[in-house]
Amino acid sequence: MPKVTPRTLSGFMELLPRDQVKLEKMMQILRESYATYGFTPLDTPVIESAEVLLAKGGGETEKQIYRFQKGDSDLALRFDLTVPLAKYVAANYANLSFPFRRYQIGKVYRGERAQRGRFREFYQADIDVIGDGKLDIINEAEIPAIIYDTFTRLGLKNFKIRVNNRKLLNGFYAMNGMSEKAGEIMRTVDKLDKIGAQKVKQLLIDEVKMLPDKSENVLDFMAICGTNAEVIERLENYRGMDETFDQGLDELITVTKYLADFGVPEENFAIDLTIARGLDYYTGTVYETVMTAHPEIGSICSGGRYDNLAEYYTDKQLPGVGISIGLTRLFYVLQEQGLLSDEVVTSPCDALILPMSEELGYAVAAGRVLRAAGVRTQLYGEQRKFKAKMAYADKIGVPFAVLIGEDEIAAGVVSVKDMASGEQRKLSPVEAAAFIKAAVAEKNRGALIKEGVK
Amino acid sequence: MPKVTPRTLSGFMELLPRDQVKLEKMMQILRESYATYGFTPLDTPVIESAEVLLAKGGGETEKQIYRFQKGDSDLALRFDLTVPLAKYVAANYANLSFPFRRYQIGKVYRGERAQRGRFREFYQADIDVIGDGKLDIINEAEIPAIIYDTFTRLGLKNFKIRVNNRKLLNGFYAMNGMSEKAGEIMRTVDKLDKIGAQKVKQLLIDEVKMLPDKSENVLDFMAICGTNAEVIERLENYRGMDETFDQGLDELITVTKYLADFGVPEENFAIDLTIARGLDYYTGTVYETVMTAHPEIGSICSGGRYDNLAEYYTDKQLPGVGISIGLTRLFYVLQEQGLLSDEVVTSPCDALILPMSEELGYAVAAGRVLRAAGVRTQLYGEQRKFKAKMAYADKIGVPFAVLIGEDEIAAGVVSVKDMASGEQRKLSPVEAAAFIKAAVAEKNRGALIKEGVK
Numbered sequence: 001m002p003k004v005t006p007r008t009l010s011g012f013m014e015l016l017p018r019d020q021v022k023l024e025k026m027m028q029i030l031r032e033s034y035a036t037y038g039f040t041p042l043d044t045p046v047i048e049s050a051e052v053l054l055a056k057g058g059g060e061t062e063k064q065i066y067r068f069q070k071g072d073s074d075l076a077l078r079f080d081l082t083v084p085l086a087k088y089v090a091a092n093y094a095n096l097s098f099p100f101r102r103y104q105i106g107k108v109y110r111g112e113r114a115q116r117g118r119f120r121e122f123y124q125a126d127i128d129v130i131g132d133g134k135l136d137i138i139n140e141a142e143i144p145a146i147i148y149d150t151f152t153r154l155g156l157k158n159f160k161i162r163v164n165n166r167k168l169l170n171g172f173y174a175m176n177g178m179s180e181k182a183g184e185i186m187r188t189v190d191k192l193d194k195i196g197a198q199k200v201k202q203l204l205i206d207e208v209k210m211l212p213d214k215s216e217n218v219l220d221f222m223a224i225c226g227t228n229a230e231v232i233e234r235l236e237n238y239r240g241m242d243e244t245f246d247q248g249l250d251e252l253i254t255v256t257k258y259l260a261d262f263g264v265p266e267e268n269f270a271i272d273l274t275i276a277r278g279l280d281y282y283t284g285t286v287y288e289t290v291m292t293a294h295p296e297i298g299s300i301c302s303g304g305r306y307d308n309l310a311e312y313y314t315d316k317q318l319p320g321v322g323i324s325i326g327l328t329r330l331f332y333v334l335q336e337q338g339l340l341s342d343e344v345v346t347s348p349c350d351a352l353i354l355p356m357s358e359e360l361g362y363a364v365a366a367g368r369v370l371r372a373a374g375v376r377t378q379l380y381g382e383q384r385k386f387k388a389k390m391a392y393a394d395k396i397g398v399p400f401a402v403l404i405g406e407d408e409i410a411a412g413v414v415s416v417k418d419m420a421s422g423e424q425r426k427l428s429p430v431e432a433a434a435f436i437k438a439a440v441a442e443k444n445r446g447a448l449i450k451e452g453v454k
Numbered sequence: 455m456p457k458v459t460p461r462t463l464s465g466f467m468e469l470l471p472r473d474q475v476k477l478e479k480m481m482q483i484l485r486e487s488y489a490t491y492g493f494t495p496l497d498t499p500v501i502e503s504a505e506v507l508l509a510k511g512g513g514e515t516e517k518q519i520y521r522f523q524k525g526d527s528d529l530a531l532r533f534d535l536t537v538p539l540a541k542y543v544a545a546n547y548a549n550l551s552f553p554f555r556r557y558q559i560g561k562v563y564r565g566e567r568a569q570r571g572r573f574r575e576f577y578q579a580d581i582d583v584i585g586d587g588k589l590d591i592i593n594e595a596e597i598p599a600i601i602y603d604t605f606t607r608l609g610l611k612n613f614k615i616r617v618n619n620r621k622l623l624n625g626f627y628a629m630n631g632m633s634e635k636a637g638e639i640m641r642t643v644d645k646l647d648k649i650g651a652q653k654v655k656q657l658l659i660d661e662v663k664m665l666p667d668k669s670e671n672v673l674d675f676m677a678i679c680g681t682n683a684e685v686i687e688r689l690e691n692y693r694g695m696d697e698t699f700d701q702g703l704d705e706l707i708t709v710t711k712y713l714a715d716f717g718v719p720e721e722n723f724a725i726d727l728t729i730a731r732g733l734d735y736y737t738g739t740v741y742e743t744v745m746t747a748h749p750e751i752g753s754i755c756s757g758g759r760y761d762n763l764a765e766y767y768t769d770k771q772l773p774g775v776g777i778s779i780g781l782t783r784l785f786y787v788l789q790e791q792g793l794l795s796d797e798v799v800t801s802p803c804d805a806l807i808l809p810m811s812e813e814l815g816y817a818v819a820a821g822r823v824l825r826a827a828g829v830r831t832q833l834y835g836e837q838r839k840f841k842a843k844m845a846y847a848d849k850i851g852v853p854f855a856v857l858i859g860e861d862e863i864a865a866g867v868v869s870v871k872d873m874a875s876g877e878q879r880k881l882s883p884v885e886a887a888a889f890i891k892a893a894v895a896e897k898n899r900g901a902l903i904k905e906g907v908k
Contacts, residue, residue, distance in 0.1 A: 004509035006544040006767035009527070012499040014542065016549055017556070024495045036825050038803030038832025041478045045466040045575050046500060046561060047520075055458035066501075066529075068522030070565055073463070088468065090460040095470055097849040099836065101802055102471070107500060111524055121499050131836070138814055138835035261818040313460035348555055349492030360592060364715040371490050378492025381592035382553065382585070395551040 011112070011120035013328050018346040018397065023331050025344065025448055026154060027105055030125050030325070033150040034103035037142070039127050042102040044084040046109075050076040052087055055312035064110040077109040081126045082309075082322070089130055090313035098132035099139070105327065117336070119328050128322030130309055135319045137251055140285040140305050141258030143323050147289065147301055148264045150325075155341070155447025158292045159300075161264075162272035165252045165285050166304070169276060171245025172238065176217055184208045186276040189222055193274075193295075197223070222274050228256050231271045248284075255285055283307045287323055293451070297333050301325045334449060341450040343443060347397040349378040350440045351416075351432075354389045356405035363404045366414055366429045370402070373433035375440070377402075393419060399443060400436050465566065465574035467782050472800040472851065477785050479798065479902050480608060481559055484579045484779070487604040488557035491596070493581050496556040498538035500563075504530040506541055509766035518564040531563040535580045536763075536776065543584055544767035552586035553593070559781065571790070573782050582776030584763055589773045591705055594739040594759050595712030597777050601743065601755055602718045604779075609795070609901025612746045613754075615718075616726035619706045620736050620758070623727070625699025626692065630671055638662045640730040643676055647728075647749075651677070676728050682710050685725045702738075709739055737761045741777055747905070751787050755779045788903060795904040797897060801851040803832040804894045805886075807868075808843045810859035817858045820868055820883045824856070827887035829894070831856075847873060853897060854890050 008014045015023060031041070050067050053076045066077040078084050081104045089100060105125040112118050127146065129139045144161045151159055173182040188203050197219050204215035224234045235249050252271060259269055277286040284305030291297055303323030310318050334340050351370055355363040363379060370377040378398075380389060393401045403415040408426070416432050417424045418439075427435060462468045469477060485495070504521050507530045520531040532538050535558045543554060559579040566572050581600060583593045598615045605613055627636040642657050651673050658669035678688045689703050706725060713723055731740040738759030745751055757777030764772050788794050805824055809817040817833060824831040832852075834843060847855045857869040862880070870886050871878045872893075881889060 001765060003768065004506055004766055006541040006764070007503065007506060008499060008541070008545065009501060009503055009529075012501065014498055016546060017494040017496070020495055020497060023497070035802075035830050036828075038806070038830055040471040040802035041474055042471070043474060043477070044468055045462060047463060047466065047563070047575060049461065049463055052458055052461060066522075066524055068520075068524075070520055070522075075463075087460040087462070091462065092470060097846055099834075101832065109501070121501060134836075136835040136837060138833070142833065142835070258814070258818065261815045263822055310460070311455060312458055314457065348489075348494035352492070360712070361715045364712065368717055374490075376490050376492055378555065379592070379596065380553075381590045381596070382588075383590060392551055 009120070010114045011118060013119055013122070013332070017348065019335065021346040022340050022344070022448065023327075026327070026331060027123075027125070029153050029448065030105060030150060030327070031103070033146070033153050034125075034127055036149075037101075037127075037146050039101045039103040042085070042088065042104045043106065044078070044081070044088055044104070046077055046107065047075050048078060048084065048087070050074040052313075053078060053083055056083065061110055064112055066109045066111060078106075079110050080108055081106055081124050081324070082128070085126075085128060085130075086310035086318075087313060089318060090310040090316070093314065093316060098130060099135060100130045101127070102130075103127045117329070117332055119332075122326065122328035125325040125327045126322060128309075128320050130318050130320040133317050133319075135321065137254050137284075138258055139321045140251070141255045141262060143303065143321050144269065144287055145259060145262030145264050147287075147323055147325075148262075148268055151289075151301075153447075155449035155451070156291070157451050159268060160290055160292050161269045161301075162275050162288045162290065163252070163255060163259075163269065163285060164272055164275040165248040165255075166276070166282050167244050167248030167284060168235070168252060169248070169273070171242040171248050172221055175238070175242040175245060176214060178210070178214065178218075181208055181210070185210075185218060189218065189274060190276065192222060224273055228266060228269070228271050231273075232256065251284060277302060277304050281306050285321070291333075294333070294337065300330050300333070339449050339451055341446055341448055343446045343450075344448060345397075345399060345440055345443050347399065349376045349396075349398055351375050351377045351400045351402050351436050352393050352396070352398040353377060353379045353402045353404060353414075354386075354393065355380070356386065356403060357409065358383070359409075362409045366402065366404060366432075369429035370433045370436065373430075373437055375433050375436050399440060402432060402436075463574070464568045465572060467573055467576070467786070471802065473789065475800040476794050476798070476902060477781075480781070480785060481577075481579070483607050483902065484559060484604060484781070485557070487600070487607050488579075488581055490603075491555075491581075491600050493555045493557040496539070496542065496558045497560065498532070498535075498542055498558070500531055500561065501529050502532060502538065502541070504528040506767075507532060507537055510537065515564060518566055520563045520565060532560075533564050534562050535560055535578050535778070536582070539580075539582060539584075539776075540764035540772075541767060543772060544764040544770070547768065547770060552584060553589060554584040555581070556584075557581045571783065571786055573786070576780065576782035579779040579781045580776060582763075582774050584772050584774040587771050587773075589775065591708050591738075592712055593775045594705070595709045595716060597757065597775050598723065598741055599713060599716030599718050601741075601777055601779075602716075602722055605743075605755075607901075609903035609905070610745070611905050613722060614744055614746050615723045615755075616729050616742045616744065617706070617709065617713075617723065618726055618729040618740050619702040619709075620730070620738055620740055621698050621702030622689070622706060623702070623730060625696040625702050626675055629692070629696040629699060630668060632664070632668065632672075635662055635664070639664075639672060643672065643728060644730065646676060678727055682720060682723070682725050685727075686710065705738060731756060731758050735760050739775065745787075748787070748791060754784050754787070793903050793905055795900055795902055797900045797904075798902060799853060799894055799897050801853065803830045803850075803852055805829050805831045805854045805856050805870075805890050806847050806850070806852040807831060807833045807856045807858060808840075808847065809834070810840065810857060811863065812837070813863075816863045820856065820858060820886075823883035824887045824890065827884075827891055829887050829890050853894060856886060856890075 173179050201215050204210045275288050282304035286304035288299035289301035305321040307319045309320045367377050367379045401417040413426045414432050627633050658664045729742050736758035740758035742753035743755035759775040761773045763774045821831045821833045855871040867880045868886050
């Protein structure tokens with residue numbers, strides 16, 4: 001029979017089993033963490049009507065969208081989880097309670113140019129809080145606090161959530177008479193990290209056509225740094241010149257105060273005036289998150305406050321605040337950097353039962369005892385030589401092999417072999433279950449991400 | 455601004471939050487159950503190269519497939535989880551350990567005619583065990599035993615796993631000289647449930663062109679029923695006439711014996727000679743599962759033994775056995791039949807903190823105490839009237855509201871209100887956490903599916 005090469009499309013992550021287990025553990029931690037804060041899980045279709053999905057226009061992503069006909073229908077694959085959320089909230093408005101808090105972990109699709117570390121199918125893990133008409137500022141502090149907690153649960157330590165406020169920026173540009181150029185200025189200032197202050201200043205003068213002293217003002221403002229208290233103190237110098245600025249500053253002060261209440265340490269959170277995010281969407285607090293040991297990776301978790309989630313679908317004013325983890329990319333980066341722990345158990349099972357006789361009834365019964373105690377147990381039912389069985393146990397990385405031969409059956413015990421130490425002990429099935437369960441729990445106690453503390 | 459109607463495509467399930475929580479709980483039980491038996495989670499792309507996905511030909515499903523061009527690529531959405539598994543195993547053969555046991559819960563796509571209860575995007579939840587060259591018969595008993603355990607964990611009671619063996623059927627047709635017509639006969643016999651024995655007999659004579667006595671033989675064979683021991687006893691009468699039949703009978707006897715070892719009660723498991731399944735794919739044991747109180751629903755979980763998983767991709771002989779739950783359809787049916795419990799907690803949180811004063815610091819701190827104890831806690835941060843806050847608590851169905859006013863702050867306590875009974879008690883945050891945690895665990899103790907026992 002002629003064969004087709006079994007290949008996976010480039011830009012589509014498909015993991016080997018033990019890596020997949022790590023990704024699943026990551027997703028499970030995200031689900032648990034989000035649920036702990038009272039977010040409800042949502043699942044929307046991968047395929048939507050193109051008219052609905054592109055109601056807003058896809059913007060820069062429009063040409064990347066997977067769009068196709070099926071019968072008479074013009075369809076498209078979702079490219080983020082925000083547009084489907086907007087559709088969902090608008091369509092189910094009457095059946096939802098506001099504030100509506102949802103998390104969604106799902107695959108999205110963008111036909112980007114294929115390159116290393118870029119994915120065309122990738123998971124996003126989003127949380128959003130949507131208000132009906134209004135939404136309190138405390139949500140803008142809670143969202144990064146949840147992200148702090150979530151990353152901490154994953155074992156990530158060296159990260160910083162950078163916070164800014166769009167009103168503060170807009171107010172600053174207004175007080176300098178630069179409102180019309182705000183977009184252009186922000187795009188230019190965005191290059192600060194890459195090309196430095198001098199070159200940004202030159203670009204502001206040459207391309208944005210700003211006067212030198214105005215461009216100096218912008219750079220002075222963007223250069224404000226220090227502890228959060230120091231930054232706020234310096235921002236207070238600008239107070240009283242623009243109403244929007246003052247409002248943004250008040251919001252930033254409130255968010256900063258609440259973040260401390262929520263238990264986020266100052267080292268994981270910094271006001272950063274250079275953060276702007278989506279120019280026409282966000283209206284208040286905005287966030288980016290960087291791994292401080294790997295700034296080159298860019299933001300691993302971003303979001304902010306918006307005033308109108310679903311204006312393309314409904315007249316209802318639905319303000320919200322949300323944040324998104326690019327999970328597939330984050331996982332890829334952690335893997336590349338060798339930051340995923342090899343201590344957590346990633347084998348398909350905790351115990352592998354290896355029957356040494358042909359009669360399997362006793363082994364089947366022992367498996368039931370182990371599973372009833374919560375030990376993930378595989379029964380190896382193949383008739384093979386002992387050596388082949390042990391080689392299998394080794395290859396799947398199982399922590400414990402459970403050997404059952406005629407002697408064990410006669411004595412009503414099993415032989416539990418610790419695959420790491422080689423130690424072997426005869427125990428009753430009930431004792432074996434308790435022993436393995438405790439040992440595996442110990443192995444799984446460590447965090448999924450292992451970083452050196454910087 | 456002109457509005458686009460926020461609609462979801464027909465045939466695509468999108469649930470309201472409390473129903474979604476039930477589906478998530480179902481998926482979590484499936485994941486845990488599959489993992490308990492030593493299956494590793496797998497995740498393959500939704501999009502594959504059409505050439506790869508359709509290597510085998512899509513058969514009847516080919517015209518239902520979502521297939522489209524993106525740039526130069528001919529792409530298709532997966533229509534099941536078996537073809538991607540075959541691709542995965544063939545592509546990663548050298549890196550896998552055999553038997554390779556994987557579960558996958560994922561969305562698949564079929565552009566079926568839209569009708570009530572039919573879905574174009576739906577979850578399948580599959581387990582498969584793949585051998586390298588050979589695979590022991592015990593796996594053919596373990597698979598339905600896992601399904602029995604899984605359905606039991608979900609709370610399903612009135613179900614029966616029907617088991618048959620393709621060798622037995624093929625052998626029977628061979629001994630009657632009807633091998634060439636086996637396919638046609640099986641398709642006709644498949645109508646027994648619907649049109650009855652007399653009409654099937656007439657069809658066998660008129661359309662399949664069988665002699666009356668041969669069609670009588672078929673119907674006699676198919677009519678064999680009783681306890682598993684009785685069926686086997688009657689099947690023994692056919693022994694010695696065809697080698698394949700005898701082999702099939704031996705397999706059926708072995709599977710039946712092991713199923714008892716695995717703890718599957720006879721009432722949940724029956725040999726049923728009318729089950730055939732995919733004509734050219736399955737080669738040994740085959741399964742279907744029916745809800746005995748709702749036979750009209752058809753099989754909710756089907757599968758079987760196959761000899762060649764990936765022959766379109768590789769020369770390796772990869773026999774396997776697998777089973778698939780049509781999760782979206784099962785969930786839909788359970789919902790329609792009112793079989794999903796309303797006792798399990800489906801609100802986004804276990805505790806809703808309602809601050810009665812403007813200062814939120816104490817409420818934020820109380821929330822941290824509750825969450826640290828594992829209570830899913832939402833802080834209601836909106837400035838609204840008490841009545842509106844309580845209406846929200848009611849609407850989201852939270853079991854406990856946690857009221858925090860000036861008095862509570864002064865006394866260092868919180869007021870925990872049981873939303874069902876109206877009872878209210880003042881507790882320290884630590885006591886409140888323990889109290890709510892225990893009460894919620896009690897509420898969640900019940901099964902997700904609530905059936906009357908038949």
